[in-house]
Amino acid sequence: YLDILADIRDRFHKDIYIELGLQTVNYDTLEKINRGHDLAQFIDAVLRIKRYGFNVTTHMIVNLPWDTMKDTIEGARILSALGVDQVKLHALYIVKNTLMAKWYQEGQFTLISAEEYADRVVNFIRHLHPDIVLQRLVGRAPKDNTLFTNWSMGWWRVQDLIDDKLDELDAHQGDLCDYLNGKAVRKFID
Numbered sequence: 001y002l003d004i005l006a007d008i009r010d011r012f013h014k015d016i017y018i019e020l021g022l023q024t025v026n027y028d029t030l031e032k033i034n035r036g037h038d039l040a041q042f043i044d045a046v047l048r049i050k051r052y053g054f055n056v057t058t059h060m061i062v063n064l065p066w067d068t069m070k071d072t073i074e075g076a077r078i079l080s081a082l083g084v085d086q087v088k089l090h091a092l093y094i095v096k097n098t099l100m101a102k103w104y105q106e107g108q109f110t111l112i113s114a115e116e117y118a119d120r121v122v123n124f125i126r127h128l129h130p131d132i133v134l135q136r137l138v139g140r141a142p143k144d145n146t147l148f149t150n151w152s153m154g155w156w157r158v159q160d161l162i163d164d165k166l167d168e169l170d171a172h173q174g175d176l177c178d179y180l181n182g183k184a185v186r187k188f189i190d
Contacts, residue, residue, distance in 0.1 A: 002052050009054075017086070018049050021059040025075045029066040033100070039078075046082045057086040057135065062120040064092055065109035072120045076127035077179055087132055089124065090139030091117055091158065094148040101147050114151040118161035122171060130174030137162055 009016050022042050024030060030038055037045075049056050058079055062072045079087060092111065094104050103109060112120075121137055128134070138155040150158050166172065 002048065002054075005054065006052050015055065017055040017057050019057040019059065019088075020045060020049075022075070022079075023059060023061045024064050024067050024071055025078055026064070026067050026071045029064050029071070032066060033064065043078075043082065046084060050083065055085040056082075057088060058084045059088045059090075060124070061092050062089060062124055063112050063117045065111060069120055069123060072124050073127050076124045076177075080127070080129035080132065080177060081180060083129075084132060086135050087128065088136040088139075089121060089134070090136060091150055092148070093139075093141040093146050095141070095146055104147055111148065114153065114158055114161055117151075117158065118165045121162050122165045122169065123176075125166070125173050126171050126176040127179075128173055129177050129180070130172075132173075134173065 005016050005018075008014065020042065021035070023033065023035060025039055027039060046056050060075055060079075062075070094101050125134065138150065138158045140155045141149045143149065
């Protein structure tokens with residue numbers, strides 16, 4: 001498939017963006033939500049795609065019930081180290097008539113608050129390399145097909161929470177992105 005896409009790119013002089021739905025870097029969560037891949041397979045896919053010179057957009061959900069703030073930050077760090085080109089964030093939607101909907105209705109997990117989501121997004125942004133384009137911080141889903149989406153508030157209200165938190169901290173994308181280019185071994189070199 002990558003060879004075919006390369007041929008199309010070269011023949012028609014088109015930029016090609018390939019979107020991959022990682023959702024989380026947490027191995028256990030990936031298995032629980034039945035993503036059909038693990039983190040190593042995602043990394044392998046990105047590296048293969050980048051060898052062809054294609055752009056990679058990655059989808060992430062930073063409020064999956066089994067994830068922590070550490071997973072959120074590690075997600076930003078891994079995507080930065082891989083050099084993905086773009087990221088799309090959104091909060092978890094719980095779609096009716098799914099296994100996750102069943103778990104939600106049975107109270108098998110709880111969801112974080114909108115404020116905690118904003119905190120996670122802000123931390124993700126701060127750890128994400130500044131050259132990576134953030135296409136989206138909040139999404140939306142049809143109300144009639146979901147049990148949960150955006151804490152029953154408009155996506156713009158969730159966006160306002162994120163913007164307010166960034167302003168409060170005087171923070172911006174990449175201001176905590178200090179872990180690349182051998183930081184862990186620099187102390188042995190200096």
